[in-house]
Amino acid sequence: KKVNHQYRLGYHIMAPANWINDPNGLVQYKGEYHVFYQHHPYDENWGPMHWGHVKSKDLVHWQHLPIALAPGDSFDKDGCFSGSAVDNEGELTLIxxxxxxxxxxxxxxxxNQNIAVSKDGITFEKAEANPVIAEPPADSSHHFRDPKVWKHEGFWYMILGNSTKKQEGRVILYRSSNLQKWEYVGVLAKSDGDLGYMWECPDFFELDGKHVLMISPQGIEAKGDSYHNLFQTGYLVGEYNYGTNTFHHGSFTELDYGHDFYAVQTLLDDKGRRIAIGWMDMWEANMPTKEDGWCGALTLPRELTLREDKVLMNPVQELTSLRKTQYNMLTNKALSNSYVVEVNEDLLEIQAVFDLADCQASSVGIKIRGINNEETLMCYNLNEQKLLLDCTHSGKEDGVRKVALQAGETLALRIFVDRSSVEVFANEGQATMTSRIYPKESRLGIELFTEGGNVIVKELTYWN
Ligand code: FRU
Structure with missing residues (x-):
């Protein structure tokens, strides 16, 4: 079959071919960043899950490594599902x-839960002791997966995505001194009734003095601008007590308001950064790249910070090393209608900064990849105080997503465009929107626009 490469991404983690979903096993090991991913190496559709594997020195340039895990043993007969990795005194251990x-x-x-160990960080051996946790607790449903493991004061802790027999999503906690024998501690957090029937892919960590629980619940109803994808990833922020296993937290907040962001996982690196990567797709989404023999990718690595109990995501600083030529198009220029830049690149970083103080416009924004009724549009509505991403004319049926953003006097959009994706970081990560786009034609221009009045453009810069 003739493979069409038009949508293959230029600077995101993808499998060499075929299907990928969740990021797995994010870890820094012997100075390098390792990322694994749910992978079906023999087909562009989901199937018996393997773990694909890449590593990097800088979070930007990734080297493909052999498949780390394949299913087929008595305990993982039909799939090696999602999980995590730890550096256990020089042994890279996958859970x-x-x-x-x-x-x-x-x-x-x-x-069930299993481990596999490597001394070189490339080939893994499944442990004799598998399964290390054979069954869920008695009040649990059969959904019992996605272990995330970390160390705290001499003990290993594992959380799992789970649900009760009554189909309430929850996260449960185990503890171990050696990664092989695990003791059930109890429930870490649970749906209060309308937070979904199953919680997938949990992650739990300290961030700026608080504890954050990331979860990917299934079955939350759409409400206002929230929860418009089939499933969504979000978080709870609070205070955790290891002694009593109590987690006092606020309400669930969605993490990214685009169409394609799910099953996020994080690592803590030697610079003290909490770095997150998500699956840049969504179950049941339109996935036209299947026709080209591949499907799925991971988002750019993002550094997490906490401000007033809100998790902010910003692209890791290393990504600036991808910048080639810098084009300064506008500085402090009044814009009354629209401004078009012809660009001959499909891999772009764009910085657009609007002055909203004394601005009479009703909305201001930017379009990328526009031609013959095609475009991807991002705009800020000043009256509603919402950021909007519209992919209706770039291959999405349910194309509009919105997120509340109190921009104040300045709207700063940092946008990463790849051949079939767009990632928008607004006002230093106050709002993030990630979507796959599938433009049919190849016009590569950028257009800034204003509606209902003038706006001062403080800056329009782009890099190929
Ligand atoms: C999340 C998920 C996980 C599971 C994996 C299977 O997207 O459903 O819960 O481990 O994908 O591929």
């Missing part, structure tokens, strides 16, 4: 879920 069908047609299955 993952074994997926085992009872009846594939009926989708009945059981899940």
């Amino acid at each position: 993952y879920t074994g997926h085992n069908y009872i009846d594939k047609e009926l989708d009945t299955f059981f899940q």
Whole structure:
């Protein structure tokens, strides 16, 4: 089959070919960043899950490594599902879920937790002790997966995505002194009724003096501008007490308001940064790249910070090393209608800064990749105080996403454009929107626009 490369991404993690979903096993090991991912190496559709593997010295340039885990043992017969990685005194250890069908047609299955160990960071051996956790607790459903493991004061802790028999999503906690024998501690957090029937891919960490629990719940109803994707990733912020396993937290907040961001995982690096990577796609989304023999990618690495109990995401600083030529197009210029830049590059970073003080416009924004009714549009509505991403004319059916943003006097949009993705970071990560786009034609221009009045453009800069 002739492969069409038009949507292959230029600077994101992808598998060499075929299907990928969740990021797994994010870890820094012997000075290098390792990322694994849910992967079906033999087909562009989801199937028996393997772990793909890449590593990097700088979070920007990634080297492909051999597949780290393949299913087929008695404990992971039908899949090596999502999980995490730790550096256990020089041994890179993967902790993952074994997926085992009872009846594939009926989708009945059981899940357990397993480990695999490597001394070179490339080849992994599954432990003799597998499964290290054979069964979920008694009040649990059969959804029992996605272990995230970390160390705290001499003990290993593991959280798992889970649900009760009554189909309430929750996260449960285990503890171990050696990664092999685990003791059940209890429930870390649970749906209060309308937070979904199953919580996938949990992560739990300290951030700027608080504790953050990331979760990817299934089954939250759309409400206002929130929860418009099939499933969503978000977080709870609070205070955690290891002694009593109590987590007092605020309400659930969505992490990214675009179409394609799910199953985020984080690592803590030797610079003290909490870095997050998500799956840059969504279950049941339109995935036209399947026709080209591949499907799925990971988002750019993002540094997390906390401000007033809100998690901010910003692209890691290393990404500036991708900048080639810098084009300063506008500085402190009044814009009354629109301004178009012809660009001959499909890999771009754009910085657009609008002065909203004394601005009479009703909305200001930017379009990329526009031609013949195609475009991806990002704009800020000053009356509603909302940022909007519209992919209706770049391959999305349910194309509009919105997020509340109190921009104040300045709107600063930092936008990363790849051949089939756009990632928008507004006002230093106050709002983030990530979506795949599938433009049919190849006009590569940038257009700034204002509606309902003039706006001062403080800056329009782009880099190829
Ligand atoms: C999340 C998820 C995980 C599971 C994996 C299977 O997207 O459903 O819960 O481990 O994908 O590929």
